[in-house]
Amino acid sequence: MTTSEVLLRVRDLAVDYRVPGGAPLRAVDGVSFTVRRGETLGLVGESGCGKSSTARAVMMLRRPTGGRIEFDGQDLARLPARQLRRLRPQLQMIFQDPASSLNPRRTVAAIVAEGLAAHRHPRPWTRLVDDALSAVGLDPEAVGHRRPTELSGGQCQRVALARALVLAPALVVCDEPVSALDVSVQAQILNLLEDTRRRHRLSLLFIAHDLAVVKQVSDRVGVMYLGRICELAPAEQLYRQPRHPYTRALLDAVPLLEPVPPSGAIAAPGSIAVPGTVPTPGTASTPGEPPSPLRPPSGCRFRTRCDRARDRCAEETPPLHPVTEDHQVACHYPLPG
Amino acid sequence: MRARREADGLSLWLALAWVAVVVAAAVLAGALPLRSYGALVPGVDARTPPGWRPEFLGTDAIGRSVLARVVHGARESLLVGIGSAALAMAAGLATGLAAGYFRRWVDTAIGVVLDAVLAVPALVLLIAVAAVGRRGTATIVLGLAVVGTPSFARLARASTLAVVDREYVAAARALGTRPGRILRRELLPEVVLRLAPFAFVFMAFAVVAEASLSFLGLGLPPPAPSWGGMINDGRPYLDGDPFLVFVPAVCVFLTVASFTVIGERARRRFDARESRLR
Amino acid sequence: MTTGRMTILGPPSGLPAPLLAVQDVSTTLPTAAGPLHAVDRVSFTLAAGEAVGVVGESGSGKSMLARTVMGLAPPAARTTGSVRFAGHDLLTASARDLREVLGSGVAMVFQDPATALNPVTRIGRQLAETLRLRGGLDRRAARDRAVELLRTVGIPDPARRARSYPHELSGGMRQRVCIALAVACGPRVLLADEPTTALDVTVQRQILDLLADLRAASGMGMLLITHDLAVVAGRTERLLVMYAGQVVETGPTTEVIRAARHPYTAALLASVPRLEQPSHTRLATVAGLPATAVGATRGCRFAPRCPRARARCRQEDPVLADPRARHGAVPGRDREHAVACFHPVGGGGGAAVRDTAERIR
Numbered sequence: 012m013t014t015s016e017v018l019l020r021v022r023d024l025a026v027d028y029r030v031p032g033g034a035p036l037r038a039v040d041g042v043s044f045t046v047r048r049g050e051t052l053g054l055v056g057e058s059g060c061g062k063s064s065t066a067r068a069v070m071m072l073r074r075p076t077g078g079r080i081e082f083d084g085q086d087l088a089r090l091p092a093r094q095l096r097r098l099r100p101q102l103q104m105i106f107q108d109p110a111s112s113l114n115p116r117r118t119v120a121a122i123v124a125e126g127l128a129a130h131r132h133p134r135p136w137t138r139l140v141d142d143a144l145s146a147v148g149l150d151p152e153a154v155g156h157r158r159p160t161e162l163s164g165g166q167c168q169r170v171a172l173a174r175a176l177v178l179a180p181a182l183v184v185c186d187e188p189v190s191a192l193d194v195s196v197q198a199q200i201l202n203l204l205e206d207t208r209r210r211h212r213l214s215l216l217f218i219a220h221d222l223a224v225v226k227q228v229s230d231r232v233g234v235m236y237l238g239r240i241c242e243l244a245p246a247e248q249l250y251r252q253p254r255h256p257y258t259r260a261l262l263d264a265v266p267l268l269e270p271v272p273p274s275g276a277i278a279a280p281g282s283i284a285v286p287g288t289v290p291t292p293g294t295a296s297t298p299g300e301p302p303s304p305l306r307p308p309s310g311c312r313f314r315t316r317c318d319r320a321r322d323r324c325a326e327e328t329p330p331l332h333p334v335t336e337d338h339q340v341a342c343h344y345p346l347p348g
Numbered sequence: 349m350r351a352r353r354e355a356d357g358l359s360l361w362l363a364l365a366w367v368a369v370v371v372a373a374a375v376l377a378g379a380l381p382l383r384s385y386g387a388l389v390p391g392v393d394a395r396t397p398p399g400w401r402p403e404f405l406g407t408d409a410i411g412r413s414v415l416a417r418v419v420h421g422a423r424e425s426l427l428v429g430i431g432s433a434a435l436a437m438a439a440g441l442a443t444g445l446a447a448g449y450f451r452r453w454v455d456t457a458i459g460v461v462l463d464a465v466l467a468v469p470a471l472v473l474l475i476a477v478a479a480v481g482r483r484g485t486a487t488i489v490l491g492l493a494v495v496g497t498p499s500f501a502r503l504a505r506a507s508t509l510a511v512v513d514r515e516y517v518a519a520a521r522a523l524g525t526r527p528g529r530i531l532r533r534e535l536l537p538e539v540v541l542r543l544a545p546f547a548f549v550f551m552a553f554a555v556v557a558e559a560s561l562s563f564l565g566l567g568l569p570p571p572a573p574s575w576g577g578m579i580n581d582g583r584p585y586l587d588g589d590p591f592l593v594f595v596p597a598v599c600v601f602l603t604v605a606s607f608t609v610i611g612e613r614a615r616r617r618f619d620a621r622e623s624r625l626r
Numbered sequence: 627m628t629t630g631r632m633t634i635l636g637p638p639s640g641l642p643a644p645l646l647a648v649q650d651v652s653t654t655l656p657t658a659a660g661p662l663h664a665v666d667r668v669s670f671t672l673a674a675g676e677a678v679g680v681v682g683e684s685g686s687g688k689s690m691l692a693r694t695v696m697g698l699a700p701p702a703a704r705t706t707g708s709v710r711f712a713g714h715d716l717l718t719a720s721a722r723d724l725r726e727v728l729g730s731g732v733a734m735v736f737q738d739p740a741t742a743l744n745p746v747t748r749i750g751r752q753l754a755e756t757l758r759l760r761g762g763l764d765r766r767a768a769r770d771r772a773v774e775l776l777r778t779v780g781i782p783d784p785a786r787r788a789r790s791y792p793h794e795l796s797g798g799m800r801q802r803v804c805i806a807l808a809v810a811c812g813p814r815v816l817l818a819d820e821p822t823t824a825l826d827v828t829v830q831r832q833i834l835d836l837l838a839d840l841r842a843a844s845g846m847g848m849l850l851i852t853h854d855l856a857v858v859a860g861r862t863e864r865l866l867v868m869y870a871g872q873v874v875e876t877g878p879t880t881e882v883i884r885a886a887r888h889p890y891t892a893a894l895l896a897s898v899p900r901l902e903q904p905s906h907t908r909l910a911t912v913a914g915l916p917a918t919a920v921g922a923t924r925g926c927r928f929a930p931r932c933p934r935a936r937a938r939c940r941q942e943d944p945v946l947a948d949p950r951a952r953h954g955a956v957p958g959r960d961r962e963h964a965v966a967c968f969h970p971v972g973g974g975g976g977a978a979v980r981d982t983a984e985r986i987r
Binding site for chain 1: 514515516518519520521522523524525526529533534537
């Protein structure tokens with residue numbers, strides 16, 4: 012992979028949060044990944060895994076405690092404020108909560124124009140704003156003068172995308188962009204993101220907790236657990252043949268629309284079901300919940316919930332290492348490929 | 349429930365009506381066909397007892413028209429109320445926004461200064477300002493503003509903290525918007541709205557405080573009328589002619605109550621809108 | 627009414643008698659724009675040990691349905707119809723009767739376990755108080771039973787955990803406590819309103835397993851309300867799909883999901899990203915937004931978003947085929963696959979179509 016292919020290279024990223032009266036909480040601990048030009052990298056994980064902190068650090072909304080964030084060859088973490096601001100248009104973000112990510116007291120047109128105003132883009136902006144709104148499927152005439160409170164969640168996310176697009180970014184970081192939306196609206200926004208990425212040749216860093224949603228949009232997917240990446244692979248490969256036990260556990264936990272019944276012992280559809288015979292997914296569920304990031308387990312962080320864990324897992328932190336080309340796993344005893 | 353809502357509506361209308369009357373009186377005092385507030389009512393001499401009847405609302409202890417003084421006094425009271433509230437709000441917004449947005453050392457430094465101001469009892473502070481400055485409206489307004497600033501600042505800081513973590517502020521930073529513009533465009537409108545109800549409550553406080561200062565002899569120099577000063581002047585005649593105290597006291601009471609009602613309604617409306625936002 | 631007949635006839639062919647019979651329930655809320663038909667003529671029954679799913683997007687009325695059944699509709703709401711449970715009509719029951727029924731007869735688990743618990747009381751004590759007040763246990767017995775319940779819902783080291791405050795527990799553990807509170811007095815019906823929406827996927831799996839286990843062990847009926855079709859799939863026997871306050875499709879869960887007849891259900895199913903699909907698959911979408919019914923409405927509420935809608939759909943209300951209309955009063959027919967649509971997906975047309983269990987028999 013040549014340097015010019017890589018748009019974003021994150022190395023050993025660490026993000027700390029101050030905790031009143033205690034050691035800092037390390038939300039992100041030694042995370043490394045790359046986003047290639049035109050690619051969508053998905054980051055998936057449960058709450059508290061550090062995926063959102065990673066997104067905010069990449070956006071330099073939160074200064075990382077350690078590591079490098081190389082965007083187009085420049086380390087954002089060491090860039091002076093002025094140069095960082097000049098770079099900002101290329102690096103945009105879409106947030107989770109459509110209601111909260113738009114200022115309720117400003118009009119849609121003003122919100123979309125904000126990036127232009129911030130960078131003292133020569134006026135008039137009307138054309139650019141209207142084009143951006145049209146590009147996300149909104150009628151500038153109809154919504155331009157409205158306020159976010161008058162719009163639905165899906166429309167708000169469209170406005171947020173328009174606000175990012177108006178600056179012609181190279182990378183858009185999407186932090187749970189569809190998790191607050193209804194299913195039917197979620198599909199609209201996911202399709203829109205796909206279309207936009209293609210048309211504007213964007214790279215996306217797509218962060219979500221929903222495995223199916225992440226697979227839908229991503230070329231490659233990283234799975235995070237307690238501040239670390241435990242597996243990183245092309246989407247198809249990761250979902251078809253996960254190598255990390257945690258990835259396996261996540262995939263097993265996803266409820267399926269058409270559950271595979273365990274060996275035919277299922278009541279015929281339409282018959283009166285007897286209590287307790289409802290088919291449940293065949294595998295055992297993963298016990299427990301992620302431990303507190305304030306006191307992460309030594310060694311491999313998943314070992315407390317992992318049925319493959321042995322002594323070594325507590326003593327040695329497994330590094331993220333390639334098991335095949337492009338498929339990296341942080342596990343001493345990965346699942347067979 | 350409906351009855352309560354109607355009562356609420358009525359009290360708001362009465363409050364707004366009274367404030368309108370006071371504002372009109374303050375603005376138009378000079379233009380109204382009133383007697384001069386400083387001169388004696390013709391036909392009155394020093395020996396005429398207060399409360400001389402031919403004059404509507406009577407005359408005061410030295411024979412001036414109570415009506416004229418009360419109407420002109422509205423100007424003083426309102427000026428003090430609105431002026432000090434506006435000044436304190438401006439100062440509080442500036443410091444509170446800065447403290448809430450930049451946090452860290454800015455917050456600490458502003459906090460120390462505000463705490464120092466708060467440590468001095470309000471009345472002592474007022475007396476000190478009144479003693480140092482020239483006796484006049486400006487000094488009173490300034491003194492009350494100094495007293496009020498820490499409260500406004502704290503409220504502004506708390507409001508800023510409540511808003512600053514909203515994603516639209518992060519979004520503005522991600523766009524590369526400068527801090528000054530973020531403060532002005534994204535935070536200020538929201539924080540002002542949250543402060544507005546308190547501003548009305550503070551106006552009520554200021555009207556009472558001005559009356560208290562006059563009561564202590566630290567108010568406006570004579571013969572300029574103010575409601576507080578009139579209460580003070582009428583005090584010795586409370587037995588014989590309570591009207592002298594009663595008229596300005598009712599004005600103070602109604603004005604304070606109106607400001608409070610309006611502030612409370614503003615707060616409730618704001619809360620309702622907030623809850624709809626969620 | 628179905629319930630009446632059923633009790634008289636007794637459960638035919640092993641069909642359990644319904645515990646809960648919801649008949650023609652409507653909940654109307656006053657809004658500035660006019661009356662909002664949050665729940666509109668919804669009927670269903672729930673038998674002992676049975677799990678019924680209610681699926682819908684925001685504004686579909688699924689949560690309001692649960693609150694109405696619980697007698698917890700907001701005071702401004704107007705409710706009609708009947709909710710029969712244990713000889714009471716919960717909609718007209720006195721506050722005292724309702725109190726008696728709620729908790730010990732019908733219990734509810736909410737979406738947000740953080741706000742459903744009292745933050746300043748230890749969880750063991752919250753449980754014990756419920757047991758003492760409702761279960762009539764003495765202090766000591768209540769304490770022991772509370773610990774036992776915590777163990778039942780899968781809280782490790784329950785004796786120690788009973789002394790925790792809610793904020794000291796994780797989201798999943800808090801939801802387990804809420805479930806313990808709900809089942810403390812052995813309810814016969816459990817309403818679970820988005821019980822796993824606030825939880826992570828591995829924890830969601832555990833909670834759904836727990837609910838299934840409790841149901842199997844106690845034979846209580848469960849209404850599982852969710853926006854996520856995959857959550858009800860494999861967890862419920864029957865399914866109600868709601869749109870704009872109305873049930874638009876109902877039937878055995880597997881059948882509704884495998885062969886959805888209502889265009890809305892079909893569209894909803896098609897728009898969910900699936901694990902088995904390759905990346906960058908284009909998702910089928912429904913234009914527009916989930917609707918709510920405000921004021922007088924005419925025609926099918928999904929018609930404005932429906933690709934199959936024709937003139938009739940905008941004129942007439944399609945009704946969920948009433949099984950008794952053709953087959954007479956045979957109890958259990960409300961278990962058939964029925965759809966409120968003039969032009970259902972997958973053949974048929976004209977009148978509202980039923981895809982019945984007949985076919986399978």
